[in-house]
Amino acid sequence: MFSTSSRFNSRLLPLLLVGVIAVVLRQETVSYRCILLCQKQQEHISDGVCHIHNDHFGFSYGTADIMCPVPSGCDKPSHVAVVSVNAKFEGTTPFLTMPNTVKHIQTAQLNSHDPPSKTQDNLHHSLPGLVEVIPRSMSRFLNVSRGWLPEHGSGDLHYFGQIPALNDCLYRSMYQSKYVALPDVDELILPQTVKR
Incomplete structure (x- = not known):
């Protein structure tokens, strides 16, 4: 999960967004609902938007970002759950913590x-x-x-x-590290030149 500010809606108003990394069936069209836990464990609901990554290499499932607008009145969400709009929400949906806060x-x-x-x-x-x-x-x-x-x-x-x-x-x-390296375990990062 990640949070960011972005120009998101048709009026181009800056909103705070919470993103959830998901794996989705690419051929399926699903509408998502985001349930955010805010101050005093109050639930705020917003419509999520799914962006499927282009780098799926032709497999049926792909990585997606489900972007959840944070509604006004929810200054610092602590948890989020993403469900299908058609799902029955009865308070038993598992919430994810916001790890990069x-x-x-x-x-x-x-x-x-x-x-x-x-x-x-x-x-x-x-x-x-x-x-x-x-x-x-x-x-x-x-x-x-x-x-x-x-x-x-x-x-x-x-x-x-x-x-x-x-x-x-x-x-x-994000927001915690100055540098992040994601090398493959069979690759090494070596300097091209060394000053003695």
């Missing part, structure tokens, strides 16, 4: 296909107290591809769900 010193991301417990154990041993492991469990919900194109690996979503994971890392780091 608390300042952190440093953020690191590692994409790994190892089981989360194995990755976490290795990172805690080598970098104690510095690393938080955020498990990515797309394969519980979709048949994720092991290839970067459909002809290189069947599935519904590109390469283990890498694009929503990278977007999540980027937006979690």
Whole structure:
């Protein structure tokens, strides 16, 4: 999730927006409703707008940003839920916290296909107290591809769900980190020249 100011509506008035990174079926047209928890846990509802990323590599599902306008009277939303307009909302919808409202010193991301417990154990041993492991469990919900194109690996979503994971890392780091690097684990960043 991320928040930003943007020119959003037809009158071009600046609004505060909350964005939720989602994985959506690209061929399906869905209208979304955003439920924001504001001061004193008051619920504010607004219509969400879905923008599907172009980098879906031809898979059925793709990464999307669902943009939720923050209504007036909601200065600092703390949680958000996004539901289909047709869904029955009975107060049992799970809310997501706004992760990038608390300042952190440093953020690191590692994409790994190892089981989360194995990755976490290795990172805690080598970098104690510095690393938080955020498990990515797309394969519980979709048949994720092991290839970067459909002809290189069947599935519904590109390469283990890498694009929503990278977007999540980027937006979690927004407003908190001066620099964010997203290198592949098989790539190295080396200087071209070295001054001695």
